[in-house]
Amino acid sequence: MKNTIRRGRVAAACLTLLSVSVLSACGSGDDDKKTEAVEKLGKTEGKVSILAWPGYVEDGSNDPEVDWVTPFEKETGCEVTSKVYGTSDEALNLAKSGEYDVIAASGDLSLRLIASDEAQEINTDLVPNYANVYDFLKDTEWNSVDGKNYGVPHGYGANLLMFNKSNFAEPPTSWSAVFDKAELERNKGKVTAYDSPIYIADAALYLMKHQPELKIENPYALDQTQLDAAVALLKEQRQYVGEYWSDYLKEVQAFETGDSVVGTTWQVIKNSIENKDVDVTLPTEGATAWNDTWMLSSQAKSPNCAYKWMDYILSPEANAQATEYFGEAPNSPEACAKTTDPNHCDTFHAGDEEYAQQLWFWRTPIEKCLDGRTDVQCTNYAQWTEAWTEIKG
Amino acid sequence: MAATSTEQPAPAPALRGPAARPGSRLLHRWVWLRLSLLLSGPLAWMLLVYVVALAALLITSLWSVDSLSSQIDHAWTLDNFRTLLENEVYRKVAFRTVAVALTVTVVDVAIALPIAFYMAKVASPRARRMLVVAVLTPLWASYLVKVFAWRVVLSEGGLADWTHLGSPGYGLTAVILTQSYIWLPYVILPIFAALERVPDSLLEAAGDLGAPTGMVLRSIVLPLLVPGIVAGAIFSFSLTMGDYITVNIVGGANQMLGNLIFINAGAANNLPLAAAIAMIPIVVMLVLLTAIRRTGALENL
Numbered sequence: 001m002k003n004t005i006r007r008g009r010v011a012a013a014c015l016t017l018l019s020v021s022v023l024s025a026c027g028s029g030d031d032d033k034k035t036e037a038v039e040k041l042g043k044t045e046g047k048v049s050i051l052a053w054p055g056y057v058e059d060g061s062n063d064p065e066v067d068w069v070t071p072f073e074k075e076t077g078c079e080v081t082s083k084v085y086g087t088s089d090e091a092l093n094l095a096k097s098g099e100y101d102v103i104a105a106s107g108d109l110s111l112r113l114i115a116s117d118e119a120q121e122i123n124t125d126l127v128p129n130y131a132n133v134y135d136f137l138k139d140t141e142w143n144s145v146d147g148k149n150y151g152v153p154h155g156y157g158a159n160l161l162m163f164n165k166s167n168f169a170e171p172p173t174s175w176s177a178v179f180d181k182a183e184l185e186r187n188k189g190k191v192t193a194y195d196s197p198i199y200i201a202d203a204a205l206y207l208m209k210h211q212p213e214l215k216i217e218n219p220y221a222l223d224q225t226q227l228d229a230a231v232a233l234l235k236e237q238r239q240y241v242g243e244y245w246s247d248y249l250k251e252v253q254a255f256e257t258g259d260s261v262v263g264t265t266w267q268v269i270k271n272s273i274e275n276k277d278v279d280v281t282l283p284t285e286g287a288t289a290w291n292d293t294w295m296l297s298s299q300a301k302s303p304n305c306a307y308k309w310m311d312y313i314l315s316p317e318a319n320a321q322a323t324e325y326f327g328e329a330p331n332s333p334e335a336c337a338k339t340t341d342p343n344h345c346d347t348f349h350a351g352d353e354e355y356a357q358q359l360w361f362w363r364t365p366i367e368k369c370l371d372g373r374t375d376v377q378c379t380n381y382a383q384w385t386e387a388w389t390e391i392k393g
Numbered sequence: 394m395a396a397t398s399t400e401q402p403a404p405a406p407a408l409r410g411p412a413a414r415p416g417s418r419l420l421h422r423w424v425w426l427r428l429s430l431l432l433s434g435p436l437a438w439m440l441l442v443y444v445v446a447l448a449a450l451l452i453t454s455l456w457s458v459d460s461l462s463s464q465i466d467h468a469w470t471l472d473n474f475r476t477l478l479e480n481e482v483y484r485k486v487a488f489r490t491v492a493v494a495l496t497v498t499v500v501d502v503a504i505a506l507p508i509a510f511y512m513a514k515v516a517s518p519r520a521r522r523m524l525v526v527a528v529l530t531p532l533w534a535s536y537l538v539k540v541f542a543w544r545v546v547l548s549e550g551g552l553a554d555w556t557h558l559g560s561p562g563y564g565l566t567a568v569i570l571t572q573s574y575i576w577l578p579y580v581i582l583p584i585f586a587a588l589e590r591v592p593d594s595l596l597e598a599a600g601d602l603g604a605p606t607g608m609v610l611r612s613i614v615l616p617l618l619v620p621g622i623v624a625g626a627i628f629s630f631s632l633t634m635g636d637y638i639t640v641n642i643v644g645g646a647n648q649m650l651g652n653l654i655f656i657n658a659g660a661a662n663n664l665p666l667a668a669a670i671a672m673i674p675i676v677v678m679l680v681l682l683t684a685i686r687r688t689g690a691l692e693n694l
Contacts, residue, residue, distance in 0.1 A: 089661050096662075116464055189562065197661075241646045243563055250642075258549040259563065382458070385661045390482045392648050 033298040037121035037148075041304050048305035050082040051094055052104035053292070054248055055268050055326040056154070057082040068321045072312045078305035086246050087196050088362070092116075098299035101306040106290040107142035108198050108362035110151055112381075113295060119150045120296040126307050127152055129314035132332035136353050142363055143293040151293030152310050155319065157328030157348060158287040158359050159194065159202065160280040162255065162265035175206045175283045177262050179233060184240040192251060192263030193237065195244035197381065197388040198362055201288050202264060203230040203237075205360055209285045218371035219288065220363045227379045227387065234391045244392065248272075267327020289359035290328075447675070454668035465664065473669035483653070487673050490649040493569060494633040500573045501580040501629045502622060509581050509621075510614075513588035514596075525585075528578050536575065540642045543571040547643060563645035571643050572633050579632070580625035587621025588614070623690040630681070634674045650674055 050057050057080065060067030069080050083100070085091040088109035095103050095118050105113055113119040124130045130138075133153050143151035163172055167187060177183050178191055193199055204219035207229055216226050242260055245251040252272045254260035270280045294310045296303065312318055314331065320338035323330040329350035330336055336345035349355035363370060369378040379387075420427045455469045477483045512524045531539065546552040546560075547567050553560035561567055591614060599609045637651025650673055658667035685691055 093662055238646065243645045253544075253548075257551070382663070385656075385663070386476075386480075389648075389653060389656065390480065392646065393482060393485060 033117050034300075035117055035120055035298050037123040038126070038303060038307075039123070041126055041307055044076060044078050044304045044308060045302035046077060046305070047079040047081065048102065048302045048309050049100050050080060050102045050104075050309065051085060051091060051100040052082060052102075053106075053326070054084045054086075056104050056292075056322055057084075058322070058325065066321075066325055068318045072309065072318070076305065076308045076312070078302070078308055080309070086248070088112075088198070089196065092118075095297060098297065100297055101300040101302045102309050103295045103297060104154060104292050105151065105295050106292050106362045107140075108364050108381075110142045110293055110295060111145070111364045111366075114145050114150050118298055120298045120300065120303075121148045121150055122152060122296055122310070124149055124152065127311045127314060129311050129316075129332075132316065132334045133314065134332060134351050136356065137291070137331055140291065142291065142361065143295075151295045152314055153331045154292040154294055154313065155323040155326070155328040155331050156289060156291040156356070156359070156361065157267060157326070158282055158289040159264050160267060160270070160287065161283050162263060162270060162278060162280045164255065164258065164261040164275070165277045165279055167261040171279065171281065172262070173281060173284055175202070175285050176210075177283075178264070179203065179206045179210075179237060181236065184237065187261050188240050189242045190259065190261040191237070191240045191242060192254060192260040193234075193241055193244050194264050195246035197384040198288075199264070200227070200230050200234065200384050200387060200391075201360065201362070201365075203233045205285060205288060207233060217373075218369075219360050220365050221369040221371040221373065221378050222365065223369070223373075223376040223378055227383065231387050231391055235393075238391055238393065268325070271327055286358040286360065289361050291361040450668050450671060450675075453665055454672060456665040458663045458665055473666050476666065477669055477673070483670065483673075486648060486650055486653060487677075489565070489647070490634055490651075490674070491677060493565060493572070493649065494630045496569050497572045497576065497633045498580075498626045498629045500569065501577055502584075502626060504573070504577060505580040505584050505625060506622075509584040509588050512581075512585050513591075514593070528581050528585075531575075532578055537638065539575060540571055540639050543567070543574070544643050563643050565644065565647055567643040567645070568640050568647070568649075571639050572629075572636065575639070576629040576632050579628040583624040583628070584618065584621040587618050587624075591617045619690050623685055627682075627685075631674075631678055634677065 057069060058066045059069035059080065059082075069082075073079055083094065085094060088106055091103065091105065091109055092112055094100065095113060096116070103113065103119075110119070130152055137153035137156070139149060140153075143149065143153065161172065161175065161177060163177065165171065167190070168177075172183075178193065184191060194202070200222075201219040204216055204222055204226065207214055207226075208216040208219060211229070214226055214229055216222065222230065243250075243254065245254070245260075245263075248266070248269050251260065251263075251265065251269055255269075255273050255278050256275050265280060267280065270278065294313060296306055296310070300306050313322060316332060316334035316338045319330050319332065319335040320340075323335065324339045324341065324344050327348075329348040330339070330345065333351060336350050339345060341347075345351065365379060365381050365384055367377050367380050369376065420430070454473055455471070457466045457468070457470050457472055458464070459466055508524075508528075512521055512528075516524060544563075547563060547570075548554075549560070549562075551560060561570070595613060596609060599613055604612075635651055637649060637655045640647060640649045640652055641655075650670060654667045654670050657663040657670065682691075
């Protein structure tokens, strides 16, 4: 009996050693990553694989009318396979697999991709349509590091407030509809919020306008006290939340049936909802927003087709189609001229720099405060993730 | 005739003899060699699937992650377990998960017992076959479809709203309802199998000796049923403990351990913390299985 126990222990120790060596061997296989920009393009590989937000790579399979992938395939001979992701966190995980050549990344993801060597510097000379893009979108702090460009701008838009008119006497114009206790009370259990740590910034933005004594200058640069205040606000909101959404189809269904009546949303979600009572607004406080760039994976297997895709999606025709379908501002005046709705660019204030300054584009919170403060340490994304778990309880 | 019959078989062993014979002789003589050759395949498989995977999980939980690049830092640290112990939210979620799993198990056993009894002891052979098919049919439909169907049933203006009872809405009640529905076949079948093994003659003898129905059930059927009930309960309990999809779809704003693991592994890229959280259900199951083993219920399985 004793003997078998001892033998079991020896076996367990051997196994532990074995699994350690196997696991550490797996962790060191990053040598095939290429992070410098290419000098010139070669022959296209015949296929390209793309990782993007829903609605960015439409090939007509969701709606035969919506298709800008087929023309690209005909033009370049690069066959497109694409995968849709739900949150930036999920995208980072998928990008690390090395299966994707091009990634559409928001500001809260792009820096993390660069930091983990998953992105390749882009030679913008090889992307002719880059010249059209609004200057204020180029070389921003979420698509370039140390003067090196890692992404070409796609479009930008706000996280809007969606509500069901029949539950409100007057259409709401402020984020108070989801943060103020008295207003929340009326819609208890039917409030929804975006299920990601980055949503903490929405609360911080609200506090920035409604509790100036906290001195929040940038909702992505929160010191511990400011984060605690945002977390407290979100914990209070939690009692009125029916469900959180990260899968956009879940929100579409919840607003269709009336399980959710107020909460944060994207224009593309509003566009998918048939219920006429559901409407969206950009609240007076401004909003958090996304500013997306196309990035090239450092593990890209088809870099030439990837460059072709980036140039194509930046072209006025394709960019107009994709951004209008999603409900965001296109990246160039030429694209604005090509939208089917002539007012599209006015509605989304495309090219309006002043308006864009009302929007707080997603960024990854890091210890070095993004608003330039040097006397305090800011909270980083890991702390936000932990806080988000705590908020949901 | 006799000569040919003795000569004819001779070449056959000569063909395969020299190669095979020493081998089989060896295997015959060395029992442990025979055994280890027989068992090495399945044993290696089991070690790979269970032991190595568990060891890998434990080791991963001792690593940490860089917050910006999400690169895993291979230095050993107990930080993850400290987080689990110090942060109240993990305790709360763990408690909630165990509570939901227990409730689902109780509900399932309560529903399964009469159904299994009817199937095994009352129904005609033809009806029994039909009932087995009926119990098994839901297993052929995709899990996701069934959970989304429940989402539609429980939604505002959905089927549950049409009845005058009203809908519980999304939340823990919805999770318990959906999970109980989904795992029910896994509880009915082992209890049915255990009941089928109870000989009818035993029940008849008890009746002949004058035992009332309650007594027959209590002192004859139930003790023989315990292994079946335990098996079913382990299924529903462990499956509920590990699930996150149902909670995601009908759980409203609630989260269970599975969601925390999913968020950390699948979204936040914090694999080490996810591994540490995954240790909680494993420990709970180990404690539970040890407790059940103490009662002796596992020996009859």
